[in-house]
Amino acid sequence: MKKSGKRWTLEIIGLVLALLWISPFYLMIANAFKTKREIFTNTMKLPETFTFDNFVQAFEELTFLQTFMNSVLVTLLSVAIILFFSAMAAYALSRNGSKLSNIIFFVFVAAMLIPFQSVMIPLVTIFGKANALNFYGLIFMYLGFGCSLSIFLYHGALKGISKSLDEAATIDGCNRLQVFWYIIFPLLKPITITVGILNVIWIWNDFLLPSLVISGDGTDTIPLKLFLFFGQYTKQWHLALAGLTISIIPVIIAYFFAQKQIIKGVSDGAVK
């Protein structure tokens, strides 16, 4: 009796907290359906009449399909490159074991300490001089910023894969590249998912780096476009909120389908 009373107390606390947690999303969505005038008089309640005009206008001004595709392209390309090259490097480092490879590994780990703002000014200057402040430059930069953590996580996972596998495959006539691609990389699949999720979340939401590299050149990602859009409609919350809602929808859909993997990936990435 006492136990179930306590359980109900916890359930109610959980319910209240959950409502509190999603209330910002509720306020965003509810007000995105209101007219400019109604937001002023009725901020908390559901809209009296739902209007889709805000969404239509926001969708057009964000050129949302194009912007969404830009985000998808930047994210997928960058993450694919990060995964492939980091796994390859971690494999080489873990199967070498010399002092030099330990030093190289240490450099990658130490590079994780460097905050973006400490390198961004020379980075933009150097890449500007090389005419590489564009879409491809951005993807290359993501490899540079993303490879450290990825190599670190892959390196940890590779310790659990026996070297005798490499040897057996070599005897069977595989070269190093084949051993890596056909034997090792498939075995790394669980950690690849973790590393992939961490990098997707980071790159999808990243704002400052793309704002310095690709802003306004037609490959604007969602955060970039949204920032411009927001600046334009700063006192017009009905449009701004509709734009925010549209931008969040793809993330919510992805989360809905892959929440177990996402939470596990984030947890593994943080604890290791």
Added chain:
Amino acid sequence: MRNKDFMFWLFLAPVLFALGTVVLLPLIYGIVYSFTDWDGVNAAEFIGVKNYVELFSDQGFLNSLWFTFKFSIASVIVINIMGLGLAMLVTSYIKSKNVLRTIFFMPNLIGGLILGFIWQFIFTKVFDAVGRATGIEWLQGWLSDSQTGFWGMVILMSWQMAGYIMIIYIAYLENVPKDLLEAAQIDGANGWQRFRNITFPLVMPAFTVSLFLTLSNAFKIYDQNLSLTNGGPFDSTKMVAMDIVQTAFQLNQMAEAQAKAVIFFIIVAIISLTQVYINKKKEVEM
């Protein structure tokens, strides 16, 4: 794969090249630039530590540094208490725990820029409407002074990161043996005693991880600062990261900005190295 093997270097080449040109070279360049009068256009001249000396009398920079420190400390405390609380709630025997986990973690997936805009609406419009309707004065005028700007940032950051820290605590809480807790309960230990003597010591490593993770994240924050307050009013909520970006790309004072960036790097490195040191020390003890 030995050092002199071609394959070894082939496998490493892409990431070494990327890290070198994207991170290491700019870091070295940046340190060198910070000792010059470089303005981004004209050739730089070496001026020694002048930029650094001037930083110490640059009230704007000192204010943003102080604000960033205060914000980081407050966020670390709030986020960790909330994160641990949420973790304990969703690892208890309640039915809704999986749904709750999903909800608490959700803000984490969305970019700081978007979250900042949403909360700007809540603080300036919703708080205001509620304040006017109920006559509660402290709900009105949020983000219009540095104090509400400060707490606005803390609330936003806590709402976003508590779910993330919760995930870390969950990983450790789930390792606490259930039979140990049951045995203690049979022996007459109450809830607080079980938490204090069993759960807490076993979850201790999670504190180190979480504290430093929140500390360095809070210290480096930019997007949320930009979208929630944009540093205002009158630069009173401008944090170091934003100060560096503005000094560089709005004022075009590249060398001064780079000196700030080097100080920023040193502080972040000290925070992270302290964590590494504490972790290493613990490993030896165990």
